[in-house]
Structures are given as C-alpha cells and as structure tokens.
Amino acid sequence: xxVMVWCQGCKKVVWAYDHQPPVDLRGICNMxxxxxPKCGEVGNFNGWSLSSLDDLKGNWKVFPDLWxxxxxxxxxxxxxxxxxxxxxxxxxxxxxxxxxxxxxxxR
Numbered sequence: 001x002x003v004m005v006w007c008q009g010c011k012k013v014v015w016a017y018d019h020q021p022p023v024d025l026r027g028i029c030n031m032x033x034x035x036x037p038k039c040g041e042v043g044n045f046n047g048w049s050l051s052s053l054d055d056l057k058g059n060w061k062v063f064p065d066l067w068x069x070x071x072x073x074x075x076x077x078x079x080x081x082x083x084x085x086x087x088x089x090x091x092x093x094x095x096x097x098x099x100x101x102x103x104x105x106x107r
C-alpha cells in the first residue's frame with residue numbers, strides 16, 4: 001500500500017510512504033488546513049494511493065515496487081518529487097515553533 005500527497009500550489013510531492021494503509025490522506029490534510037511544508041499554502045492538497053501493484057496491471061507498465069509507481073504517477077501528474085526524507089510534515093528547523101503551537105493539557 002502506498003500513499004503520496006502533493007501541494008496544488010507549488011506542485012511538489014510533500015509526503016510519500018509505501019507501507020501506509022489505504023486512507024484519504026490528502027483529504028485529511030485539507031480538512032486540518034495544514035500548510036504546505038514547501039510553500040506554506042494552506043489546505044490545497046491532492047494525492048494518490050494504491051492498495052497493491054496488482055491494481056495497476058493492464059493500465060501501466062509493470063513496476064518493481066510501490067516507490068517506482070508513485071514516482072511515475074507524480075511525473076504523470078506533473079508534480080516534482082520532493083517528499084520529506086524522514087516523513088515528518090514540517091522541516092526539522094521548525095520543530096520548536098511547531099511544538100510551541102501545540103498546547104498539551106494534563107488532566
């Protein structure tokens with residue numbers, strides 16, 4: 001199972017993973033009004049997911065793995081491949097700023 005999300009503003013894949021259960025992650029990102037980690041545009045994401053490589057049979061060429069399928073779909077959609085290298089949404093240099101925005105209440 002593979003999932004990737006790209007920003008419609010800057011046309012870059014911002015998150016991708018090949019062991020993600022099927023979920024509409026782009027919809028979740030839009031509903032949460034997340035900012036794009038690349039350009040900052042809020043809630044303007046699209047995405048693509050695939051349950052297995054078998055789903056592509058007969059439609060595309062054969063892919064050796066889900067990463068190759070995601071790369072091909074990104075190219076087909078005209079978006080640059082720039083997902084986070086560590087699967088964090090926000091860049092490391094923003095970690096403290098993001099943590100300060102989250103208020104944890106202990107009850």
